[in-house]
Amino acid sequence: MIIEGKKTVWSQYQKNIADDHYFYIRSCIRQNLWPGSETAFLRIIRDELRKDVIEDANHTTCTGIGYHTDVVPIETTMTVVARLFALMTERGYENMITSCITSFGVITEILETWHEFPETEARTREFLKKATGRKFKVPHNLAHASDIIYKFRKEIKEKGTRSLVNANTGEKLRVVEHIGCHYSKMFPHKGIGGAEFPYVLIGMIEDWGGEVIDYPERRHCCGFGFRQYLVKANRGFSIACTKKKFESMEQFKPDFIITNCPGCNYFLDRWQYVISEMEGKTYSENNDGIPILTYEEVAGLVMGYDPWDLGMQMHQVGVEPLLDKMGVDYDPKKKYLDKNGNSMGSPEKPNVLNFCC
């Protein structure tokens, strides 16, 4: 691999990311499965970087999973997204952040479709007015939340207290990055680094002290496939995709995986558990498994946040081996405490994967 060549090519795929004043759209998957990540994102952007971010309580899903399971027609999805634009317009904002790769892909697809087929935008405006009476302006700037973390990654490093370095050996942590198909496979020019050399996560890892692993199936789908996971009869497809990736990356011995998309984070975490139960295989030397972290969790660790504030107790593959490598000072006894410090019990242990406390 010629690294210099890659750097030259990806540098051609730059993206304009707004500097401040954001309208934030939550994710169906992230808020359900990785709620600590959404909390951490807003904490970093608002409290640490002092940026203006607004969330309208009346915003909803973009319908993305419904759209990609084909139960929601394109006209409906366009109009629901137009309503999100209207809420943003009414608040006086023009920079939108989505917390989900599917949303980012859906909204990008809609904006591109409206550009190519202006009659679809006109029809959507009529639909929205008829259904809600609302009007909208299209966003001046659309970013995925990871774009924002990427943009301010150096500031996060400066304010932070930790690095992606093995505290015992001083070596860089070895990291697999997984971008999520809909970030840039559909519209490469909308993602940092495009589809060929997506840099959004690499930039974080390298600036925060880690080393990125290249491996053959790096760009393969995690296996969501929408209906291919959501319907129980189809899940063989989903786990087969994930397994293909793990088989490919195993020899490179990653310390952890960072993901861009909350769905990918889920599949790479949960299918590891299933493979371990079905085949006794863990893709690590001592049955720890490979920890799967959202980029917000990684940013939060770099900032010095407590892992249990980041929601890392919601992983089926335990994160403690990584925390130990990084030298994070955490209290295992606090993993399953509620907000007031009371015990919430604890999960049963898996049969194969090591699982702390």
Added chain:
Amino acid sequence: MGTLYERLMEDVRFKEGLKACINCGTCTAICPAAEFYNYEPRSIVDMIQLKDDDRIKELLTGDEIWYCGECMSCKTRCPRGNAPGLVIMALRSLSQDLGYFIESEKGRQQLALKRMIAETILEMGYCVHASHMNLEKFPEQGPMWDWVHDHLPEVMDRLGANYQEEGPGILRKISDEALGELNRIFEVTGGMDRLKRIERYSRVKAKDEGADFQGKGTDEGYFNKVFTENSQKHTRE
């Protein structure tokens, strides 16, 4: 009514997704579904280019169009700028519009997706909700999730959510006003028609098969059948 090909041409995704296929097979080489299922996006696009309604009807009534995972890896790689994944989305929409989806095992799964995803959108404001995700339907969630599910409000509260409360925040209660607007959008744009159509055709199929069909919920006989049935005839050897 027009021919099936003309109906497909009414969908912007079809116009955008199929310009001129040179049958090179790049889409199939990169496709995760083609690696797992008896599926070739190349052959589907090639067949559609014939503009033969009989062949298109075969696709609309068969399993093949339901194998795609809509990852859109094909869009990145096609040397002619086609997107077979978008063509698939247009085919799936037409299959549901015409009721052909109930003719295939994979197509019939649309009822499960309608009840699990679309109804959650209309009732809760988001596509999924943690309270619906139990281990019976999602066993791969593992024992950790079983613990989360048993302590959902407390876990969410611990992590900064505004669980089922008014105002902004994670898993907040979506207001009746917002849900009303969502429902009206579905009515005005044809979304509700699609959902009703999925139920209507599924009811007919359930009756043909003598399956229990209550018309709602995720525990009835027909739902469980389409949610779990796998004839094992779909994958590559």
